[in-house]
Amino acid sequence: SQKIEQNSEALNIQEGKTATLTCNYTNYSPAYLQWYRQDPGRGPVFLLLIRENEKEKRKERLKVTFDTTLKQSLFHITASQPADSATYLCAPGFQKLVFGTGTRLLVSP
Amino acid sequence: EPEVTQTPSHQVTQMGQEVILRCVPISNHLYFYWYRQILGQKVEFLVSFYNNEISEKSEIFDDQFSVERPDGSNFTLKIRSTKLEDSAMYFCASSEFTGKEETQYFGPGTRLLVL
Numbered sequence: 001s002q003k004i005e006q007n008s009e010a011l012n013i014q015e016g017k018t019a020t021l022t023c024n025y026t027n028y029s030p031a032y033l034q035w036y037r038q039d040p041g042r043g044p045v046f047l048l049l050i051r052e053n054e055k056e057k058r059k060e061r062l063k064v065t066f067d068t069t070l071k072q073s074l075f076h077i078t079a080s081q082p083a084d085s086a087t088y089l090c091a092p093g094f095q096k097l098v099f100g101t102g103t104r105l106l107v108s109p
Numbered sequence: 110e111p112e113v114t115q116t117p118s119h120q121v122t123q124m125g126q127e128v129i130l131r132c133v134p135i136s137n138h139l140y141f142y143w144y145r146q147i148l149g150q151k152v153e154f155l156v157s158f159y160n161n162e163i164s165e166k167s168e169i170f171d172d173q174f175s176v177e178r179p180d181g182s183n184f185t186l187k188i189r190s191t192k193l194e195d196s197a198m199y200f201c202a203s204s205e206f207t208g209k210e211e212t213q214y215f216g217p218g219t220r221l222l223v224l
Contacts, residue, residue: 094211
């Protein structure tokens with residue numbers, strides 16, 4: 001069955017640093033991979049979508065890479081801010097989204 | 110900015126009772142979804158709905174669950190006979206149907222507690 005793995009341990013970083021989150025998937029060859037942000041008690045909010053033929057995609061301080069050989073996506077937040085503190089979810093594909101457990105990011109001032 | 114809305118925000122019910130969770134998707138969207146998230150666990154897909162019929166459903170979406178688009182704006186999830194394990198946050202989402210990659214827009218969720 002499809003398996004999505006994200007680091008379940010929280011990532012603690014200092015404001016201004018770059019946060020890097022990892023998403024690994026198995027038994028799956030998605031044409032797309034999406035990243036969402038989820039705040040406690042709220043619904044996921046779409047951040048970025050990357051296609052299998054794109055190596056990298058950027059949006060403001062966010063950058064996503066997609067390595068279909070390694071079956072891995074990396075999500076970077078540069079110049080991180082305390083407001084970036086949230087849980088970040090990856091979801092290969094679209095329509096029927098299969099989410100990972102998410103990685104909680106804590107950015108301290 | 111258009112958004113998905115859900116009502117109620119919280120629902121408490123007794124085991125065995127029927128509940129209906131309501132969603133108003135974004136108005137020009139054609140694809141609708143329900144997901145659930147048990148406390149502390151991941152967001153799980155339940156069902157997708159397009160053109161007035163279910164397009165895909167997960168193993169979780171058994172005969173106790175049903176979805177309906179009763180009018181031009183609402184999208185509902187019914188649980189016929191709730192169980193304790195149905196306690197979760199239920200999220201509705203919608204997307205345009207362009208045939209290409211699509212962003213899903215999620216609502217704020219309904220927190221369901223079954224006692």
